[in-house]
Amino acid sequence: MIETLRAPGRARARRSYWRLRPLKGIGYATPVAVMVAVFFVLPLGLVFWMSANRWRLLGSPTFNFPDNYTRIPENQLFLDSIVFTLKYTAIVTVVLSAVAMGLALLVQEERRGTGFLRTVYFLPGAVGFAAAGLLFYGFYAQDGPLDDLLQATGLVDEPVRWLGTPNAALFSTIAMVIWRFAGFNMLILLTGLQAIPMDVYEAARLDGATRRQIFRHITLPLLRPTLALMLVLSVTGSLLAFDQFFIMTRGGPDGSTTSIVMVLYREAFTRFDLGFAAAVSVVLLVALVLLNTLQLRVLLRGE
Secondary structure, three states: OHHHHHHHHHHHHHHHHHHHHHHHHHHHHHHHHHHHHHHHHHHHHHHHHHHOEEOOOOOOOEEOOOHHHHOHHHOHHHHHHHHHHHHHHHHHHHHHHHHHHHHHHHOOOOOOOHHHHHHHHHHHHHOOHHHHHHHHHHHHOOOOHHHHHHHHOOOOOOOOOOOOOHHHHHHHHHHHHHHHHHHHHHHHHHHHHHOOOHHHHHHHHHOOOOHHHHHHHHHHHHOHHHHHHHHHHHHHHHHOOOHHHHHHOOOOOOOOOOOHHHHHHHHHHOOOOHHHHHHHHHHHHHHHHHHHHHHHHHHOOOO
16 A cells, blocks of 8 residues: 555656756756857857957957958968968977877886886976976077087087077977977877777787788777877867967077967067957968868778
8 A cells, every 4th residue: 555655656756857857967068058158159259250350459340351361361471371380280290190109109018117118208298388498498598508418429519509590490399399299199199009909919919910010900090099189189289389489489580480370479469450360360260170170081081
C-alpha cells in the first residue's frame, strides 16, 4: 500500500526533473554566453562598425564605407608588411616545427634523465614574451654578452650588428622566438606521440621497418591532428607577430621588420586613424580564418 502511494509522487518528481533539466542547462551556459557576448561578439561588431567610419579618435565618426578598405592597397607600408610577415611566418613555422619535433622525439621514451630534459626544454616557455624580447635585446646589444663571448672565443673580431641590418634583425628575432616556443610546441607534440599505441611500433619493428620508415608511415600519419593544432597555433601567432619586433627592432632598420600588426598599431595609436586600423584588422581576421580553414582541411583530410 505504501509503495502504491509513493509511486505517483516519484512519477511527478521525475517529470518535474525532466521539465527543469533544459532550464538548468541554460543556467549553466548563461555565464559563458554572457562572457562571449561581452568580450568577443560586441568587440567584433564594434570593429566592423569602426571600419565603416572615418574616425580620427577626436571628434564624431562619419560613415565612409568602403573608403577605409579601398585605401588599404594604397598603403605601401602595409603591402611591404604583408610580404615580410609571410616570409617570417614561413621561416618560423618550418624551423619551429622541425626543432619541436626533434625535441619531442628525443624525450619521447621514458629513460633516465628524460624528465629533467623535458623540464629544461619547456622552461623558456614559462618566460613572458615581452621579458624574452628584452632579454635577447640585451644579448644582442652592442658590446653585449653575446659579442663579448664570441670575441673571447675568437669567432668574431668586432661586435656584430645583430639588429642593425634587415636579415640580421629578422634572424636574430627568429632565434628568440624559437628559443621561447620550441619547448611549448614540443609538449604539444609529445602529448600526441604518447597517444600512439606502442603495439604499433613493436609490430612495425617485427616486420623489419627502419626508424625512418616508422617515422614516415606510422608516426606522422597518426600525429596529424596534433600537427594540425601546432601548425595552426604557429601560423596564427606568426601572422599576428608584434611584441618581438616592437621590443627588439621597432620595425627597423628602415622599416624592414615591420609586421602587419605593427602597421595596425601605427595607424591606430600613432596616426589615430581608428577607422583605417579597424579595416586592416578585419582584413587580417578574414585572412586568418580562411588560411586556418584551408590548413585544417589539408592536414586533416581523410581523418
